[in-house]
Amino acid sequence: MQGLMQDWPLLCHTILDHAARVHGEQEIVTRSIEGPITRSTFRTVRHNALRVAQALARDGHSVSDRVATLAWNTDKHMEVWYGAMGIGGIYHTLNPRLFPEQIAWIINHAEDSILFTDLTFVPIVAAIADKIPSVRKVVVLTDEANMPQTEFGAVSYEAFLDGTDGDYVWTKVDENSASGMCYTSGTTGNPKGVVYSHRSNVLHSMMATPLDSLGFAANETVLPIVPMFHANAWGIAHAAPMNGTKMVMPGAGMDGESVFELLSTEKITFSAAVPTVWLGLLQYLEETGKDLPDLKRVVIGGSACPRFMTETLEGKYGVEVRHAWGMTEMSPLGSLGALKPKYSGLPMSEQLDIKEKQGFAPYGVEMKITDDEDNEQPWDGETFGRLKVRGPAVASGYYGGDGVEQFDEDGWFDTGDVAHIDPQGYMQITDRSKDVIKSGGEWISSIELENLAAAHPDLVEAAVIGIAHPKWDERPLLVVIPKEGKSPSKEDILGFMDGKIAKWWMPDDVAFVEEIPHTATGKIQKTTLREQFADYTLPTA
Numbered sequence: 178m179q180g181l182m183q184d185w186p187l188l189c190h191t192i193l194d195h196a197a198r199v200h201g202e203q204e205i206v207t208r209s210i211e212g213p214i215t216r217s218t219f220r221t222v223r224h225n226a227l228r229v230a231q232a233l234a235r236d237g238h239s240v241s242d243r244v245a246t247l248a249w250n251t252d253k254h255m256e257v258w259y260g261a262m263g264i265g266g267i268y269h270t271l272n273p274r275l276f277p278e279q280i281a282w283i284i285n286h287a288e289d290s291i292l293f294t295d296l297t298f299v300p301i302v303a304a305i306a307d308k309i310p311s312v313r314k315v316v317v318l319t320d321e322a323n324m325p326q327t328e329f330g331a332v333s334y335e336a337f338l339d340g341t342d343g344d345y346v347w348t349k350v351d352e353n354s355a356s357g358m359c360y361t362s363g364t365t366g367n368p369k370g371v372v373y374s375h376r377s378n379v380l381h382s383m384m385a386t387p388l389d390s391l392g393f394a395a396n397e398t399v400l401p402i403v404p405m406f407h408a409n410a411w412g413i414a415h416a417a418p419m420n421g422t423k424m425v426m427p428g429a430g431m432d433g434e435s436v437f438e439l440l441s442t443e444k445i446t447f448s449a450a451v452p453t454v455w456l457g458l459l460q461y462l463e464e465t466g467k468d469l470p471d472l473k474r475v476v477i478g479g480s481a482c483p484r485f486m487t488e489t490l491e492g493k494y495g496v497e498v499r500h501a502w503g504m505t506e507m508s509p510l511g512s513l514g515a516l517k518p519k520y521s522g523l524p525m526s527e528q529l530d531i532k533e534k535q536g537f538a539p540y541g542v543e544m545k546i547t548d549d550e551d552n553e554q555p556w557d558g559e560t561f562g563r564l565k566v567r568g569p570a571v572a573s574g575y576y577g578g579d580g581v582e583q584f585d586e587d588g589w590f591d592t593g594d595v596a597h598i599d600p601q602g603y604m605q606i607t608d609r610s611k612d613v614i615k616s617g618g619e620w621i622s623s624i625e626l627e628n629l630a631a632a633h634p635d636l637v638e639a640a641v642i643g644i645a646h647p648k649w650d651e652r653p654l655l656v657v658i659p660k661e662g663k664s665p666s667k668e669d670i671l672g673f674m675d676g677k678i679a680k681w682w683m684p685d686d687v688a689f690v691e692e693i694p695h696t697a698t699g700k701i702q703k704t705t706l707r708e709q710f711a712d713y714t715l716p717t718a
């Protein structure tokens with residue numbers, strides 16, 4: 178027997194329609210690129226999104242066209258996302274931290290038909306304007322008064338919208354149609370295109386809503402610091418309007434002082450960003466002696482959240498830290514580290530042990546860990562294996578058929594991460610599968626060694642890579658940057674680590690460097706580091 182319920186397609190415009198109808202006066206506050214703080218509402222954003230759709234249709238863009246954005250988190254960026262989806266098109270976020278040639282490569286791979294850019298990134302567009310033939314128009318997200326002269330015939334957002342009145346009916350498409358695109362930053366190999374659907378975006382917003390997840394409600398105010406150009410802004414640009422949550426958009430201001438200003442003037446209750454941003458805020462608080470009276474919760478992910486960060490935010494400032502793991506391919510939420518009730522009475526140090534893990538999967542994410550022969554491994558909190566996932570907001574392939582080897586016939590996507598999962602479902606990332614060090618047939622977690630070494634008081638940063646070894650295949654090499662004015666010895670650093678890990682995990686050598694290479698999303702670039710140390714011989718070899 179079939180259920181007798183309506184077939185109500187899960188289309189992204191329904192989110193903004195709902196927000197405008199039920200939470201129309203709810204604010205979106207933006208630190209504008211031009212400087213001043215501006216205030217809009219969900220009703221106005223919807224109206225302007227309809228105007229964007231109208232203008233796109235007028236210019237001949239239609240279903241499945243890719244609408245590229247090179248922009249910070251602002252109300253205008255949201256309008257372009259929803260306007261693009263509203264014509265049945267696809268918002269395609271570009272990461273401005275990539276090299277201009279990489280950005281051009283991605284635009285050409287996706288064959289974007291129009292490009293919206295913030296004033297900040299006009300020089301990037303100028304550098305690639307003659308290398309992106311599919312782009313028919315460039316729109317600068319500003320008004321006529323602030324519009325610069327460009328040699329590539331760009332128009333202002335104001336001019337682009339001129340003559341539109343918002344009298345437009347959203348284009349109806351199938352809920353499985355593409356809605357958005359984002360390329361992985363290519364930590365390994367060429368960037369690969371992830372293609373979201375209307376259905377996956379809507380379901381992902383529902384997954385982000387519960388209190389144990391990111392946690393959205395009409396009486397909360399969210400500051401999405403995680404950029405819309407990185408992993409779909411962790412779903413916030415959809416989940417906030419879905420729940421009528423006030424949004425405060427940081428624009429280009431991600432330094433400690435700018436973040437603090439918004440946190441206090443707009444009384445932000447929760448926020449989400451990578452560890453580097455919180456590091457900047459903590460330094461600012463330390464220097465100024467300021468406090469965080471309104472902030473209740475922060476979600477920290479993208480790379481591992483260091484223990485001291487959780488300890489300081491929770492212990493000193495009373496802000497709950499929720500450690501999260503995810504990836505572009507998962508829309509991106511994969512797991513979140515809310516404390517289960519059985520842990521709430523534990524002393525701080527034991528709670529921190531749990532919060533160092535990346536948390537448990539929300540409904541809609543299935544997880545398993547496997548060995549190299551695809552045998553499923555137990556959830557005992559010790560055995561680690563390749564982390565595989567599936568769910569309605571997990572990629573089923575990459576644009577253009579790239580990376581097929583990461584997907585199997587049962588629908589499991591190999592994340593490229595290595596992890597263990599404990600009996601309570603808390604997952605902990607121990608490595609990327611390409612970075613794990615295979616020593617004598619056993620695996621050594623490079624991340625665990627890095628975290629341990631980085632806690633040494635005289636070091637700024639630590640990275641660990643595997644170096645070829647005649648007897649053990651590979652052995653760990655620890656690469657470190659000492660703090661200014663400090664010169665810890667190799668023995669000193671290894672002595673610090675001794676006793677805290679298994680003997681056979683101890684690095685065979687320590688190399689001192691001035692710089693460790695990073696990717697555009699702030700992760701250690703192990704490929705480059707391995708090239709740098711390709712001819713290195715370990716003293717034990």
Ligand code: ADP
Binds near residue numbers: 482505535
């Ligand atoms: P990439 O940088 O590879 O293009 P993403 O920005 O989507 O892609 O990053 C996804 C990867 O980031 C994950 O596969 C994982 O390795 C890492 N990551 C994300 N969150 C965490 C976390 N909380 N702890 C450790 N690693 C994380």
